[in-house]
Amino acid sequence: MYCILFENLSERLEDTFKRIRGRGKLTPKDVERGLREVRLALLEADVNFRVVKDFINRVKERALGAEVMESLTPAQQLIKIVHEELIKTLGEKAVALDLSGPKPIPILLVGLQGSGKTTSAAKLALFLRKKGRRPFLVPADTYRPAAIDQLQTLARQINIPCYNPAQGETPVEIVKKALAEAKAQGYDVAIIDTAGRLHIDDQMMAEVEEIKKAVAPREVLLVADAMTGQDAVNIAKSFHEKVGLTGVILTKVEGDARGGAALSIRAVTGCPIKFLGTGEKLNALEVFHPDRLASRILGMGDVLSLIEKAQEAFDLKKAQELHDKLKKEAFTLEDLRDQIRQMKRLGSLEQILKMIPGLGNKLKDIPFDEREIVKMEAIINSMTPQERRYPKIINASRKRRIAKGSGTSVQDVNRLLKSYEEMRRLFKRVRKKGGLQALARSLFGR
Amino acid sequence: MFKWFKKESPESPDTEGNRPQQTKGLWSKFQKGLSRTRERLKEGLGELFVVERIVDEAFFEELEEALITADINIDTVRSLLNPLRLKVKDGQLLKSSECKRYLREEMLKMLSIPSPAFPPLARPAAIFLVGVNGVGKTTTIAKLAYRLKSEGYKPLLVAADTFRAAAIEQLETWSRRLEVPIVKQTPGADPSSVVFEGLKAAQKRGVDIALVDTAGRLHTKYNLMEELKKMARVAGKVLEGAPHENLLVIDATTGQNALRQVELFGQALPLTGLIITKMDGTAKGGITLTLAHLFKVPIRFVGLGEKIEDLDPFEAEAFVDAILP
Ligand SMILES: Nc1nc2c(ncn2[C@@H]2O[C@H](COP(=O)(O)OP(=O)(O)OP(=O)(O)O)[C@@H](O)[C@H]2O)c(=O)[nH]1
Ligand SMILES: [Mg+2]
Numbered sequence: 001m002y003c004i005l006f007e008n009l010s011e012r013l014e015d016t017f018k019r020i021r022g023r024g025k026l027t028p029k030d031v032e033r034g035l036r037e038v039r040l041a042l043l044e045a046d047v048n049f050r051v052v053k054d055f056i057n058r059v060k061e062r063a064l065g066a067e068v069m070e071s072l073t074p075a076q077q078l079i080k081i082v083h084e085e086l087i088k089t090l091g092e093k094a095v096a097l098d099l100s101g102p103k104p105i106p107i108l109l110v111g112l113q114g115s116g117k118t119t120s121a122a123k124l125a126l127f128l129r130k131k132g133r134r135p136f137l138v139p140a141d142t143y144r145p146a147a148i149d150q151l152q153t154l155a156r157q158i159n160i161p162c163y164n165p166a167q168g169e170t171p172v173e174i175v176k177k178a179l180a181e182a183k184a185q186g187y188d189v190a191i192i193d194t195a196g197r198l199h200i201d202d203q204m205m206a207e208v209e210e211i212k213k214a215v216a217p218r219e220v221l222l223v224a225d226a227m228t229g230q231d232a233v234n235i236a237k238s239f240h241e242k243v244g245l246t247g248v249i250l251t252k253v254e255g256d257a258r259g260g261a262a263l264s265i266r267a268v269t270g271c272p273i274k275f276l277g278t279g280e281k282l283n284a285l286e287v288f289h290p291d292r293l294a295s296r297i298l299g300m301g302d303v304l305s306l307i308e309k310a311q312e313a314f315d316l317k318k319a320q321e322l323h324d325k326l327k328k329e330a331f332t333l334e335d336l337r338d339q340i341r342q343m344k345r346l347g348s349l350e351q352i353l354k355m356i357p358g359l360g361n362k363l364k365d366i367p368f369d370e371r372e373i374v375k376m377e378a379i380i381n382s383m384t385p386q387e388r389r390y391p392k393i394i395n396a397s398r399k400r401r402i403a404k405g406s407g408t409s410v411q412d413v414n415r416l417l418k419s420y421e422e423m424r425r426l427f428k429r430v431r432k433k434g435g436l437q438a439l440a441r442s443l444f445g446r
Numbered sequence: 447m448f449k450w451f452k453k454e455s456p457e458s459p460d461t462e463g464n465r466p467q468q469t470k471g472l473w474s475k476f477q478k479g480l481s482r483t484r485e486r487l488k489e490g491l492g493e494l495f496v497v498e499r500i501v502d503e504a505f506f507e508e509l510e511e512a513l514i515t516a517d518i519n520i521d522t523v524r525s526l527l528n529p530l531r532l533k534v535k536d537g538q539l540l541k542s543s544e545c546k547r548y549l550r551e552e553m554l555k556m557l558s559i560p561s562p563a564f565p566p567l568a569r570p571a572a573i574f575l576v577g578v579n580g581v582g583k584t585t586t587i588a589k590l591a592y593r594l595k596s597e598g599y600k601p602l603l604v605a606a607d608t609f610r611a612a613a614i615e616q617l618e619t620w621s622r623r624l625e626v627p628i629v630k631q632t633p634g635a636d637p638s639s640v641v642f643e644g645l646k647a648a649q650k651r652g653v654d655i656a657l658v659d660t661a662g663r664l665h666t667k668y669n670l671m672e673e674l675k676k677m678a679r680v681a682g683k684v685l686e687g688a689p690h691e692n693l694l695v696i697d698a699t700t701g702q703n704a705l706r707q708v709e710l711f712g713q714a715l716p717l718t719g720l721i722i723t724k725m726d727g728t729a730k731g732g733i734t735l736t737l738a739h740l741f742k743v744p745i746r747f748v749g750l751g752e753k754i755e756d757l758d759p760f761e762a763e764a765f766v767d768a769i770l771p
Contacts, residue, residue, distance in 0.1 A: 040520060043514060043520050044520060044702055045702070046517075046701035046702055046703070048515070049511050049514050049515045112699065112724075112727070113580070113582070113724065113752070114579070114580025114581060114582060114697060114724075115580065116579070116580060118611075143752070144616070144752075145615070145616045145619035145620060145623075146612040146613075146615035146616035146618075146619055147612075147616075149611075149612035149615045149616075150610070150611045150612035150613075150615075150616075151611075152612075153611035153612050153633075154611050157611070198724075198726065198727045199727070199728070200727065200728055225580070225697075225699070225700075227578070227697075227700050227701060227703040227704075228699050228700065228701060229517040229699060229700055229701025229702065229729065229733065230514065230515045230516070230517050230701060230729075231517070231699050231727070231728055231729035231730075232699075234728045234729075235699070235727075235728075252578070252579060252664065254664065254666070255578070255664040255665070255666050255703070255706075256665075256666050256703065256706055257701075257703040257706075258702070258703070260701070261701065280579070280609075280610075374669070
């Protein structure tokens with residue numbers, strides 16, 4: 001399993017250890033060499049230099065033990081240790097929000113400019129409401145133009161109440177009044193969005209200290225961008241010293257940043273990462289799982305999250321319908337379009353494809369590429385319902401019409417029809433092997 | 447105008463105490479940020495070049511740490527240090543000052559990329575600001591508008607971020623404060639249509655420079671990158687050669703992911719330059735050295751604070767001096 005998940009680093013380590021194979025046992029020097037590769041991988045993932053150093057020292061102790069030295073597969077052993085130690089550093093398991101104490105329970109969001117506090121505040125409110133809480137939003141960024149407007153707009157979108165500051169109210173006044181209002185109206189969590197500030201801006205840091213004093217928050221969450229580089233340690237340390245963090249929200253995780261900053265932040269503050277922001281939509285907030293981030297930091301993709309996302313996006317009712325259709329072998333182009341729509345919800349398919357071990361080959365001729373998907377949907381949209389249900393009737397002149405209608409070429413239409421055939425065949429095979437579970441297994445390798 | 451950095455004179459060596467104290471404005475702000483970085487890196491990192499010494503492997507390791515923690519890419523760091531390391535291995539005696547001089551020159555070489563005149567000559571000219579979420583596009587647009595206006599140009603703001611909540615209001619606030627006209631539509635409108643309307647208006651009203659604010663987007667989002675291309679195509683239909691500049695805004699705190707940002711934004715639009723924001727913090731934005739070097743995109747401006755005047759043209763020497771310990 002590890003060799004699949006950790007392709008990049010594992011390849012590098014295999015390379016490193018290849019030269020010495022045949023000589024039998026590894027020497028401590030060989031292990032050193034392997035650790036140098038690990039170090040590079042971590043630095044490339046933006047883990048802070050010092051944090052990497054400490055980390056490598058810890059791994060080294062274990063690596064020099066029998067586990068790696070006497071292993072027949074030293075590269076994989078080493079990766080296993082690195083992965084385990086990463087998880088240990090990131091915190092073994094998800095830590096929930098502390099929502100004890102008198103209501104409304106204040107949650108304070110702090111961080112640098114542009115890290116994603118406002119969006120995260122709204123996401124958190126939505127998340128908590130789904131958990132049965134009654135959240136109240138508090139916009140305390142009086143500096144950035146239209147920041148208050150931004151939170152209020154988001155609040156309206158998700159239908160969650162939001163405090164409306166009067167002209168000239170200071171952030172400290174805002175939070176005090178907002179909390180009184182939340183209390184009077186019986187809300188149980190107050191999520192406070194603050195202005196972005198530099199950790200070295202004494203005046204602004206003093207202000208956030210004051211806000212904290214005024215509301216005594218249960219949680220002070222640092223909102224940090226997953227793309228942050230080496231400076232993450234300075235940022236996290238300063239915020240922690242000044243306001244005492246209780247947790248971290250790592251944002252913009254859906255991109256391709258490796259997110260090493262999370263490890264740095266965790267290492268210097270000891271605070272757990274509690275949530276990941278995974279998109280611009282307000283439901284794109286996930287509870288943090290250390291094992292996934294560990295894989296990602298090592299550049300091995302976030303396989304587990306993807307599987308989960310795929311499952312989520314995979315509408316159950318539709319899945320059942322598909323299942324029935326498969327049974328009857330009645331998989332039509334309409335079903336394919338449904339599939340495509342579901343896939344589009346998954347985000348970048350190219351990336352998903354890359355992360356699914358062993359899939360690339362099997363589905364070589366099926367265009368999973370996202371731009372292809374967009375095209376595919378357009379083509380199917382240009383067909384008549386009749387054509388979608390009975391693709392056999394699509395002759396040359398129909399093909400020309402469809403191509404024209406979808407702004408594609410006849411070759412594109414042909415390709416789509418071919419893919420559809422392939423898929424049908426694949427599903428047929430799957431059907432024989434035992435339904436959707438098997439399909440899922442063949443798609444996601446478990 | 448303010449100078450981002452007062453050029454180092456031979457008699458003011460790069461030490462904390464001797465920095466020209468009288469320099470005002472941006473540089474002093476920047477310098478303050480730096481001195482704090484140094485306070486923080488207690489292990490004496492920032493003092494590598496203060497006392498002249500013969501360099502050895504321990505010196506290189508410290509230097510490597512300093513450069514990596516500035517977010518310079520590891521390959522860049524290695525290729526910078528390797529020739530020096532080889533010399534030392536060969537038994538050459540190398541002084542730390544020589545080492546610094548060499549590094550400084552190499553870095554300046556990496557940064558010496560010809561950059562077009564700003565603002566572009568076309569009238570009206572269209573400038574797109576693009577980048578991932580929250581890097582400072584809108585604020586930088588305002589800063590550029592202020593700058594252009596005070597230089598006598600007639601700028602126009604185009605609110606093509608129709609997606610983010612209150613993004614239009616944010617730009618509108620700047621438009622009011624700066625007394626610079628704005629073209630906007632409603633939230634959720636097609637950004638290409640805003641670009642179209644904006645550039646048409648620019649033409650009609652005799653505007654010099656149209657500054658187009660785009661929604662923040664992650665470079666990995668195919669559809670959003672396609673949207674950006676479409677906006678550029680539409681711009682080109684209204685004004686010949688538009689967009690005349692595509693400036694990618696990069697947050698100085700960004701690490702290695704900036705490489706992907708330049709790569710993928712560069713695939714969508716021909717980038718004419720980079721703007722590094724938030725250089726007033728403790729991050730040194732070292733990744734942009736690698737960016738300029740690998741992608742040959744010039745760095746055009748640096749953002750040094752949240753105030754409207756906190757934007758200065760990029761100066762390679764100041765940047766390099768800030769990166770070198
Ligand atoms: N300290 C500092 N803050 C900056 C700088 N430039 C922008 N900011 C702040 O960064 C935050 C985000 O800036 P915006 O201009 O809204 O960023 P954007 O890229 O337009 O953001 P989106 O449109 O949401 O993607 C704001 O709080 C700005 O005040 C800078 O040079 N220094
Ligand atoms: Mg903006």
